[in-house]
Amino acid sequence: MTTQLWRSLLYLPASNARAIEKARTLDCDVAVLDLEDAVAPEMKAEARAAAVEAVHSGGFGPRLGVRINGLDTEWGAKDLKALSETNVGLIVAPKVESAEAVRELNAALPASAALIAMIETPAALMRLESIAGVGGALAGLMLGVNDLAATLGTGPAADREPLKPWLAATVAAAKMHGLIALDGVFNRIEDGDGLAAECAQGRLYGFDGKSLIHPSQIAAANAAFAPSPAEVEQAEAIVAAFADPTADGKGAIRVGGAMVERLHLASAERLLARHRMATGG
Numbered sequence: 650m651t652t653q654l655w656r657s658l659l660y661l662p663a664s665n666a667r668a669i670e671k672a673r674t675l676d677c678d679v680a681v682l683d684l685e686d687a688v689a690p691e692m693k694a695e696a697r698a699a700a701v702e703a704v705h706s707g708g709f710g711p712r713l714g715v716r717i718n719g720l721d722t723e724w725g726a727k728d729l730k731a732l733s734e735t736n737v738g739l740i741v742a743p744k745v746e747s748a749e750a751v752r753e754l755n756a757a758l759p760a761s762a763a764l765i766a767m768i769e770t771p772a773a774l775m776r777l778e779s780i781a782g783v784g785g786a787l788a789g790l791m792l793g794v795n796d797l798a799a800t801l802g803t804g805p806a807a808d809r810e811p812l813k814p815w816l817a818a819t820v821a822a823a824k825m826h827g828l829i830a831l832d833g834v835f836n837r838i839e840d841g842d843g844l845a846a847e848c849a850q851g852r853l854y855g856f857d858g859k860s861l862i863h864p865s866q867i868a869a870a871n872a873a874f875a876p877s878p879a880e881v882e883q884a885e886a887i888v889a890a891f892a893d894p895t896a897d898g899k900g901a902i903r904v905g906g907a908m909v910e911r912l913h914l915a916s917a918e919r920l921l922a923r924h925r926m927a928t929g930g
Protein backbone atom coordinates (compact mmCIF):
# COMPACT_ATOMS: atom_id res chain seq x y z
CA MET A 650 0.00 0.00 0.00
CA THR A 651 2.77 2.45 0.84
CA THR A 652 4.23 1.95 -2.64
CA GLN A 653 1.09 3.44 -4.19
CA LEU A 654 0.24 7.07 -4.76
CA TRP A 655 -2.05 8.75 -2.26
CA ARG A 656 -1.84 12.35 -3.50
CA SER A 657 -5.58 12.81 -3.96
CA LEU A 658 -8.42 10.91 -2.28
CA LEU A 659 -11.82 12.04 -3.53
CA TYR A 660 -14.97 11.39 -1.53
CA LEU A 661 -18.31 11.06 -3.22
CA PRO A 662 -21.69 10.13 -1.79
CA ALA A 663 -22.46 6.52 -2.67
CA SER A 664 -26.06 7.69 -3.07
CA ASN A 665 -25.09 9.91 -6.03
CA ALA A 666 -25.18 7.80 -9.20
CA ARG A 667 -23.93 10.63 -11.40
CA ALA A 668 -20.90 11.21 -9.15
CA ILE A 669 -20.08 7.48 -9.22
CA GLU A 670 -20.18 7.52 -13.00
CA LYS A 671 -18.00 10.61 -13.09
CA ALA A 672 -15.49 9.16 -10.61
CA ARG A 673 -14.72 6.38 -13.07
CA THR A 674 -13.15 9.00 -15.35
CA LEU A 675 -11.25 11.13 -12.84
CA ASP A 676 -7.54 11.48 -12.24
CA CYS A 677 -7.55 11.16 -8.45
CA ASP A 678 -5.38 8.44 -6.93
CA VAL A 679 -8.23 7.08 -4.83
CA ALA A 680 -12.01 7.49 -5.01
CA VAL A 681 -13.97 6.78 -1.83
CA LEU A 682 -17.68 6.07 -1.96
CA ASP A 683 -19.09 7.55 1.21
CA LEU A 684 -21.77 5.75 3.18
CA GLU A 685 -21.35 7.95 6.27
CA ASP A 686 -21.94 11.69 6.61
CA ALA A 687 -22.65 12.43 2.94
CA VAL A 688 -25.60 10.03 3.00
CA ALA A 689 -28.87 10.83 4.78
CA PRO A 690 -30.18 8.16 7.19
CA GLU A 691 -33.12 7.30 4.95
CA MET A 692 -30.74 6.67 2.02
CA LYS A 693 -28.27 4.41 3.84
CA ALA A 694 -29.57 1.09 2.49
CA GLU A 695 -29.82 2.37 -1.06
CA ALA A 696 -26.33 3.89 -0.89
CA ARG A 697 -24.89 0.63 0.47
CA ALA A 698 -26.40 -1.32 -2.41
CA ALA A 699 -25.04 1.24 -4.88
CA ALA A 700 -21.55 0.97 -3.36
CA VAL A 701 -21.59 -2.82 -3.62
CA GLU A 702 -22.77 -2.58 -7.20
CA ALA A 703 -20.06 -0.03 -8.05
CA VAL A 704 -17.32 -2.24 -6.57
CA HIS A 705 -18.64 -5.25 -8.49
CA SER A 706 -18.89 -3.33 -11.78
CA GLY A 707 -15.47 -1.71 -11.45
CA GLY A 708 -14.27 0.43 -14.34
CA PHE A 709 -12.65 3.03 -12.10
CA GLY A 710 -9.45 4.74 -13.15
CA PRO A 711 -8.65 5.62 -9.54
CA ARG A 712 -8.34 2.96 -6.86
CA LEU A 713 -11.68 2.49 -5.15
CA GLY A 714 -12.54 2.53 -1.48
CA VAL A 715 -15.68 2.77 0.63
CA ARG A 716 -16.17 4.80 3.79
CA ILE A 717 -18.44 2.77 6.02
CA ASN A 718 -20.57 4.01 8.89
CA GLY A 719 -19.14 3.57 12.37
CA LEU A 720 -19.50 0.14 13.90
CA ASP A 721 -21.27 1.85 16.82
CA THR A 722 -24.11 2.89 14.50
CA GLU A 723 -27.00 0.78 13.24
CA TRP A 724 -25.45 0.72 9.76
CA GLY A 725 -21.73 -0.04 10.19
CA ALA A 726 -21.89 -3.83 10.57
CA LYS A 727 -24.34 -4.08 7.67
CA ASP A 728 -21.96 -2.03 5.50
CA LEU A 729 -19.07 -4.37 6.26
CA LYS A 730 -21.18 -7.48 5.75
CA ALA A 731 -22.37 -6.27 2.33
CA LEU A 732 -18.84 -5.33 1.31
CA SER A 733 -17.39 -8.63 2.48
CA GLU A 734 -18.97 -10.20 -0.59
CA THR A 735 -16.91 -7.91 -2.86
CA ASN A 736 -13.22 -7.50 -3.59
CA VAL A 737 -13.14 -3.91 -2.29
CA GLY A 738 -9.53 -2.81 -1.84
CA LEU A 739 -9.92 -0.12 0.79
CA ILE A 740 -12.22 0.55 3.71
CA VAL A 741 -12.21 3.97 5.36
CA ALA A 742 -13.50 3.87 8.93
CA PRO A 743 -14.83 7.13 10.41
CA LYS A 744 -14.32 8.42 13.96
CA VAL A 745 -11.93 5.71 15.11
CA GLU A 746 -11.19 6.43 18.76
CA SER A 747 -9.10 3.56 20.12
CA ALA A 748 -6.76 0.70 19.31
CA GLU A 749 -9.58 -1.65 20.29
CA ALA A 750 -11.77 -0.14 17.57
CA VAL A 751 -9.04 -0.79 14.99
CA ARG A 752 -8.72 -4.39 16.17
CA GLU A 753 -12.50 -4.81 15.84
CA LEU A 754 -12.36 -3.42 12.30
CA ASN A 755 -9.39 -5.63 11.39
CA ALA A 756 -11.37 -8.68 12.47
CA ALA A 757 -14.45 -7.73 10.44
CA LEU A 758 -12.86 -6.33 7.25
CA PRO A 759 -13.28 -7.97 3.84
CA ALA A 760 -10.17 -10.08 3.24
CA SER A 761 -9.16 -7.95 0.24
CA ALA A 762 -9.28 -4.62 2.03
CA ALA A 763 -6.72 -2.30 3.56
CA LEU A 764 -7.94 0.04 6.28
CA ILE A 765 -7.69 3.78 6.72
CA ALA A 766 -8.64 4.98 10.20
CA MET A 767 -10.07 8.48 10.44
CA ILE A 768 -8.90 10.74 13.24
CA GLU A 769 -11.79 13.07 14.00
CA THR A 770 -12.27 13.44 17.74
CA PRO A 771 -10.33 14.51 20.85
CA ALA A 772 -10.30 10.88 22.04
CA ALA A 773 -8.53 9.83 18.84
CA LEU A 774 -5.99 12.63 19.20
CA MET A 775 -5.16 11.49 22.73
CA ARG A 776 -4.66 7.90 21.52
CA LEU A 777 -2.93 8.48 18.21
CA GLU A 778 0.08 6.33 18.91
CA SER A 779 -1.86 3.29 20.09
CA ILE A 780 -4.33 3.58 17.18
CA ALA A 781 -1.48 3.78 14.66
CA GLY A 782 0.34 0.82 16.21
CA VAL A 783 -2.31 -1.88 15.82
CA GLY A 784 -1.03 -3.31 12.55
CA GLY A 785 -3.04 -5.86 10.57
CA ALA A 786 -4.77 -4.24 7.60
CA LEU A 787 -4.23 -0.72 8.91
CA ALA A 788 -2.56 1.22 6.08
CA GLY A 789 -3.05 4.81 7.10
CA LEU A 790 -4.51 7.60 9.20
CA MET A 791 -6.69 10.31 7.72
CA LEU A 792 -7.79 13.50 9.44
CA GLY A 793 -11.46 14.43 9.48
CA VAL A 794 -11.07 18.14 9.97
CA ASN A 795 -14.77 19.02 9.93
CA ASP A 796 -15.57 16.69 12.79
CA LEU A 797 -12.32 17.58 14.51
CA ALA A 798 -13.05 21.32 14.43
CA ALA A 799 -16.57 20.64 15.71
CA THR A 800 -15.55 18.31 18.53
CA LEU A 801 -12.58 20.44 19.61
CA GLY A 802 -14.66 23.60 19.36
CA THR A 803 -12.05 25.46 17.31
CA GLY A 804 -13.10 28.56 15.37
CA PRO A 805 -12.36 29.28 11.73
CA ALA A 806 -8.76 30.44 11.49
CA ALA A 807 -6.34 31.39 8.75
CA ASP A 808 -3.64 28.81 8.19
CA ARG A 809 -5.49 26.23 10.38
CA GLU A 810 -3.70 27.63 13.42
CA PRO A 811 -5.61 25.64 16.10
CA LEU A 812 -5.15 22.36 14.25
CA LYS A 813 -1.40 22.59 13.69
CA PRO A 814 -0.37 20.46 16.68
CA TRP A 815 -2.75 17.75 15.49
CA LEU A 816 -1.54 17.89 11.91
CA ALA A 817 1.98 17.25 13.18
CA ALA A 818 0.94 14.62 15.73
CA THR A 819 -1.09 12.66 13.18
CA VAL A 820 1.80 12.58 10.73
CA ALA A 821 4.21 11.54 13.49
CA ALA A 822 1.98 8.70 14.68
CA ALA A 823 1.46 7.45 11.13
CA LYS A 824 5.14 7.62 10.18
CA MET A 825 6.21 5.96 13.43
CA HIS A 826 4.33 2.88 12.27
CA GLY A 827 5.04 3.10 8.53
CA LEU A 828 1.51 4.24 7.70
CA ILE A 829 0.22 6.70 5.14
CA ALA A 830 -0.90 10.09 6.51
CA LEU A 831 -3.73 11.84 4.70
CA ASP A 832 -4.80 15.41 5.32
CA GLY A 833 -8.42 16.53 5.79
CA VAL A 834 -10.77 18.12 3.28
CA PHE A 835 -10.99 21.77 2.18
CA ASN A 836 -14.65 22.77 2.06
CA ARG A 837 -14.49 25.99 -0.01
CA ILE A 838 -14.91 24.53 -3.51
CA GLU A 839 -14.49 27.87 -5.31
CA ASP A 840 -11.35 28.95 -3.42
CA GLY A 841 -8.53 27.62 -5.58
CA ASP A 842 -5.83 29.73 -3.94
CA GLY A 843 -6.93 28.62 -0.49
CA LEU A 844 -6.86 24.99 -1.57
CA ALA A 845 -3.39 25.32 -3.08
CA ALA A 846 -2.11 26.92 0.12
CA GLU A 847 -3.64 24.20 2.28
CA CYS A 848 -2.22 21.44 0.05
CA ALA A 849 1.21 23.05 0.34
CA GLN A 850 0.82 23.26 4.11
CA GLY A 851 -0.17 19.59 4.30
CA ARG A 852 2.84 18.59 2.22
CA LEU A 853 5.09 20.67 4.48
CA TYR A 854 3.78 18.87 7.55
CA GLY A 855 4.60 15.51 5.94
CA PHE A 856 1.21 14.30 4.73
CA ASP A 857 1.27 11.93 1.74
CA GLY A 858 -1.88 13.39 0.22
CA LYS A 859 -5.16 15.15 0.81
CA SER A 860 -8.77 14.09 1.01
CA LEU A 861 -11.02 16.03 -1.37
CA ILE A 862 -14.72 16.69 -1.94
CA HIS A 863 -14.94 17.92 -5.53
CA PRO A 864 -13.35 16.94 -8.86
CA SER A 865 -12.08 20.51 -9.30
CA GLN A 866 -9.70 19.92 -6.35
CA ILE A 867 -7.86 16.93 -7.80
CA ALA A 868 -5.27 18.74 -9.91
CA ALA A 869 -4.10 20.93 -7.01
CA ALA A 870 -3.59 17.92 -4.73
CA ASN A 871 -1.86 15.87 -7.41
CA ALA A 872 0.53 18.75 -8.06
CA ALA A 873 1.23 19.59 -4.42
CA PHE A 874 1.88 16.02 -3.28
CA ALA A 875 4.05 15.05 -6.25
CA PRO A 876 7.77 15.78 -6.14
CA SER A 877 8.56 19.15 -7.74
CA PRO A 878 11.11 19.37 -10.58
CA ALA A 879 13.60 20.97 -8.18
CA GLU A 880 13.14 18.11 -5.68
CA VAL A 881 13.62 15.52 -8.43
CA GLU A 882 16.78 17.26 -9.61
CA GLN A 883 18.16 17.40 -6.07
CA ALA A 884 17.30 13.74 -5.44
CA GLU A 885 19.00 12.67 -8.66
CA ALA A 886 22.10 14.64 -7.67
CA ILE A 887 22.20 12.90 -4.27
CA VAL A 888 21.78 9.44 -5.80
CA ALA A 889 24.49 10.16 -8.37
CA ALA A 890 26.87 11.55 -5.74
CA PHE A 891 26.57 8.47 -3.53
CA ALA A 892 27.00 6.20 -6.57
CA ASP A 893 30.32 7.86 -7.33
CA PRO A 894 33.32 5.80 -6.13
CA THR A 895 34.60 8.83 -4.22
CA ALA A 896 31.65 8.38 -1.84
CA ASP A 897 32.62 4.79 -0.99
CA GLY A 898 33.03 4.34 2.74
CA LYS A 899 31.62 7.80 3.52
CA GLY A 900 28.49 8.54 5.51
CA ALA A 901 28.39 12.24 4.74
CA ILE A 902 29.33 14.04 1.52
CA ARG A 903 28.89 17.47 -0.05
CA VAL A 904 26.20 17.86 -2.77
CA GLY A 905 25.33 21.25 -4.24
CA GLY A 906 27.00 23.10 -1.39
CA ALA A 907 25.21 21.20 1.39
CA MET A 908 26.01 18.21 3.56
CA VAL A 909 24.04 15.08 2.74
CA GLU A 910 24.07 11.81 4.62
CA ARG A 911 22.90 8.33 3.73
CA LEU A 912 19.51 9.08 5.31
CA HIS A 913 19.12 11.71 2.58
CA LEU A 914 20.01 9.06 0.01
CA ALA A 915 17.18 6.88 1.29
CA SER A 916 14.78 9.84 1.16
CA ALA A 917 15.98 10.70 -2.35
CA GLU A 918 15.36 7.14 -3.53
CA ARG A 919 11.83 7.17 -2.07
CA LEU A 920 11.10 10.52 -3.70
CA LEU A 921 12.32 9.29 -7.09
CA ALA A 922 10.16 6.18 -6.76
CA ARG A 923 7.12 8.41 -6.10
CA HIS A 924 8.10 10.59 -9.06
CA ARG A 925 8.28 7.55 -11.33
CA MET A 926 4.83 6.42 -10.16
CA ALA A 927 3.37 9.90 -10.69
CA THR A 928 4.80 10.22 -14.18
CA GLY A 929 4.31 6.61 -15.21
CA GLY A 930 8.06 6.34 -15.67
Ligand SMILES: CC(C)(COP(=O)(O)OP(=O)(O)OC[C@H]1O[C@@H](n2cnc3c(N)ncnc32)[C@H](O)[C@@H]1OP(=O)(O)O)[C@@H](O)C(=O)NCCC(=O)NCCSC(=O)C[C@H](O)C(=O)O
Nearest residue numbers: 660661662667668671672683687793794795796862863864
Ligand atom coordinates in the same frame (compact mmCIF):
# COMPACT_ATOMS: atom_id res chain seq x y z
C1 LIG B 1 -20.04 19.41 -2.37
C2 LIG B 1 -20.99 18.86 -3.40
C3 LIG B 1 -22.35 18.58 -2.74
C4 LIG B 1 -21.18 19.92 -4.50
O1 LIG B 1 -22.11 19.41 -5.41
P1 LIG B 1 -22.53 20.22 -6.73
O2 LIG B 1 -22.63 21.68 -6.45
O3 LIG B 1 -23.75 19.53 -7.28
O4 LIG B 1 -21.29 19.94 -7.67
P2 LIG B 1 -21.04 20.49 -9.13
O5 LIG B 1 -22.32 20.89 -9.78
O6 LIG B 1 -19.97 21.52 -9.07
O7 LIG B 1 -20.46 19.18 -9.86
C5 LIG B 1 -19.87 19.28 -11.11
C6 LIG B 1 -19.71 17.91 -11.69
O8 LIG B 1 -18.89 17.12 -10.85
C7 LIG B 1 -19.59 16.02 -10.31
N1 LIG B 1 -19.19 15.88 -8.91
C8 LIG B 1 -19.34 16.78 -7.92
N2 LIG B 1 -18.77 16.33 -6.81
C9 LIG B 1 -18.25 15.13 -7.10
C10 LIG B 1 -17.52 14.18 -6.35
N3 LIG B 1 -17.24 14.40 -5.05
N4 LIG B 1 -17.11 13.07 -6.98
C11 LIG B 1 -17.40 12.84 -8.28
N5 LIG B 1 -18.08 13.71 -9.05
C12 LIG B 1 -18.51 14.84 -8.44
C13 LIG B 1 -21.06 16.35 -10.49
O9 LIG B 1 -21.80 15.17 -10.58
C14 LIG B 1 -21.00 17.12 -11.78
O10 LIG B 1 -20.80 16.23 -12.85
P3 LIG B 1 -21.40 16.51 -14.30
O11 LIG B 1 -22.83 16.09 -14.19
O12 LIG B 1 -20.61 15.68 -15.22
O13 LIG B 1 -21.26 17.97 -14.58
C15 LIG B 1 -20.44 17.58 -4.08
O14 LIG B 1 -19.23 17.93 -4.70
C16 LIG B 1 -20.24 16.44 -3.12
O15 LIG B 1 -21.18 15.73 -2.83
N6 LIG B 1 -18.99 16.21 -2.67
C17 LIG B 1 -18.62 15.09 -1.83
C18 LIG B 1 -19.28 15.18 -0.44
C19 LIG B 1 -18.84 14.06 0.45
O16 LIG B 1 -18.63 12.95 0.02
N7 LIG B 1 -18.69 14.36 1.76
C20 LIG B 1 -18.24 13.41 2.72
C21 LIG B 1 -16.77 13.51 2.98
S1 LIG B 1 -16.20 15.05 3.56
C22 LIG B 1 -15.95 14.80 5.25
O17 LIG B 1 -16.89 14.91 5.94
C23 LIG B 1 -14.58 14.41 5.74
C24 LIG B 1 -14.48 14.17 7.23
O18 LIG B 1 -15.34 13.19 7.67
C25 LIG B 1 -14.54 15.40 8.10
O19 LIG B 1 -15.12 15.32 9.19
O20 LIG B 1 -13.95 16.40 7.73
Ligand SMILES: [Mg+2]
Nearest residue numbers: 769793795796
Ligand atom coordinates in the same frame (compact mmCIF):
# COMPACT_ATOMS: atom_id res chain seq x y z
MG1 LIG C 1 -16.08 13.37 9.56
